[in-house]
Amino acid sequence: MESLSVALGSRSYPIHIGAGLIDQRALYAPHLRGAAAIVTNSVVAPLYLARVRAALEAGGARVAEVVVEDGEQAKGFPTLDRVIDALLSARLGRDGVIVALGGGVVGDLAGFAAAVYQRGVAFVQVPTTLLAQVDSSVGGKTAINHARGKNLIGAFHQPSAVITDVATLDTLPDRELRAGLAEVIKHGVALDAAFVDWLETNIPSLLARDRDALTYAVRRSCELKAAIVAQDEREASVRALLNLGHTFGHAIETATGFGPWLHGEAVAAGMVMAARLSSRAGMLAPREAERIEALIARAGLPTRAPKLPLERWRELIAVDKKNAGGRVRFVLLQGVGRAKLETGVDERLVDEVVAATSAAAVQ
């Protein structure tokens, strides 16, 4: 087992990474004070719920469980309300802990429930998808979606611990594995050129689920993300670099109704768009943009966005939360591994990229 720390003063917390961690009671024990409530979904529950429950009960906790539907539609208010209702039924007190067992949707939903239930209770992330393990379980961003866009209602609420069992990736469908790789690639492309070199060599091992390769990819992603979060918890500055590909990606997810495109797939196409925009803006050499696109394609991820009217693109980009004083802020690239925030991007360049890159059929 490897352990990293997200350094946030009194709110610092460990990330434990290894195979077979999901039912190690000693990892849960430090975080149990009162009752526990596991939030998971209908796909993950039959696989891992009983093991996590047993580990918590072995720690002496009274354990409640809430099983939500699978998929992005669970990140809405009706499901949040159901989770809150279950926590109240279970009489979870302010000293209770919520355990988020599942992928990004479960982590975001359960984390937001923990942020707002009785004005905030503790929670532990137990991510079971690659996307959640390398990205969404770390850093305390929690949210639900609004009809006008993704993650528009949320909170910064750090977990008490992240328990990442890479063995749970054995049960992950191929398509979701690839979607997780999009965020792995994002960490390299935004922040670490050497990691991109490593990925170019190791994409086949990752797709073949080589456990050592996966463990390294998870650890390096978490290290990169933890360092950024420690510098800028609330995304006042550098943390925004982790949104590479997300302005376009969120637009794709919103336009297609949260579901046909997985989040990682939308981010993959969004990264291609961000790289092309960087290139058109004269910041990135065209062959670097092509290199990024090639890596994304080798991971089996989409490199084209769906076709939408230009007006719809503009509207979706404008509403994205990464607005500053009414102007859209883009994460662009000055090189592989060197992301940069830009607010003064010429809208015509954005229009050109959108026109040239939106061609994919809905997944």
Added chain:
Amino acid sequence: MESLSVALGSRSYPIHIGAGLIDQRALYAPHLRGAAAIVTNSVVAPLYLARVRAALEAGGARVAEVVVEDGEQAKGFPTLDRVIDALLSARLGRDGVIVALGGGVVGDLAGFAAAVYQRGVAFVQVPTTLLAQVDSSVGGKTAINHARGKNLIGAFHQPSAVITDVATLDTLPDRELRAGLAEVIKHGVALDAAFVDWLETNIPSLLARDRDALTYAVRRSCELKAAIVAQDEREASVRALLNLGHTFGHAIETATGFGPWLHGEAVAAGMVMAARLSSRAGMLAPREAERIEALIARAGLPTRAPKLPLERWRELIAVDKKNAGGRVRFVLLQGVGRAKLETGVDERLVDEVVAATSAAAVQ
């Protein structure tokens, strides 16, 4: 104008108290960076919205407005969703500020919207009811209600400033003035015996809306509350003392469907119950409990709760959020001005108090 500070390090903020402050642009100016959105209700809007809007526009802000329905039913998810939708329509960015113009409901709702909109934006409280001026606008507690109880979904999110114009109390209905006095009395009864002496003398002046008396009552309440919040922002300890009367009070509001009883009225009856429980538990001399009851009665506030089945009381008290490890924590009194948290209260004593004190017809 008098100004106090709530001392919370980098999140410290001023409370300005005086007559005619509501349209003083200099009080708003330090808090404007991007656009502003005023959240108010249908009763307050015709009285004060234009003046606040003008003050913000004079500061150079683009100003949006959201007018919600009057009353406790606005503190639910449907109205929150409408507020969020309006903020998105207005393209309020993360540098925007929400101005909560109204009473406790508007402050709690708008404050919670500020806490979760795009994971948190700034807000300014402009309380226009006595209850909001002496209590709910200070301290950063924000929340909406759940069908199972009040304020069960919320966040701690401190305002950037509180601008309290006592002249707005001129338009407050008598019944709401009295409801606000319940929280004024609470501050004295829980924390400051000298303030209770002052209240016993000055209740007639307060009911007659003597402006000097009101200003003093607001200032003293804010001083007492600010000192507690500075010590314990997140209610890990002493802040819970400010919940005197609230466990019973929330039960009354939930049982009667949030509306027939004003919050302050429910707290008033709840304080009588807490005083009687303290007395039955042997902590408070019976004549002290009678003195508190007499003060509440002189303020024209209810001293009896509605009649409910004993089982319903038990259920409502158990679900109240002030649970610790499944046990209900009561705020009791060791004397006038000396509140104390108690978790080991004998349930039979609670049953006795409930039986002896619930007799009032629904308001």
